[in-house]
Amino acid sequence: MPLRSDWSQRNCSMARGLDILGDPWSILVLREVFFGNGRFDAMKDRLEVADSVLTKRLAGLVESGLLAKKAYDDGG
Numbered sequence: 001m002p003l004r005s006d007w008s009q010r011n012c013s014m015a016r017g018l019d020i021l022g023d024p025w026s027i028l029v030l031r032e033v034f035f036g037n038g039r040f041d042a043m044k045d046r047l048e049v050a051d052s053v054l055t056k057r058l059a060g061l062v063e064s065g066l067l068a069k070k071a072y073d074d075g076g
Helices: 013-021 024-034 040-047 051-063
Strands: none
Touching: 013 024, 024 040, 024 051, 040 051
């Protein structure tokens, strides 16, 4: 039995949103981005999360269109 339902194909914006944001790590990643913390290492340190978990959540948020990948410009 699956641990949770897959609502990604439902014709309901709330159900599809819950499918993306139903994971607590995704909400915490969005919080970090909203507060200006967009660097992977900084998010990882602040959230105290494994690389694999953060990578997976970021990829899911990018795939869903909630975040966009942007190359880091160090100004140099």
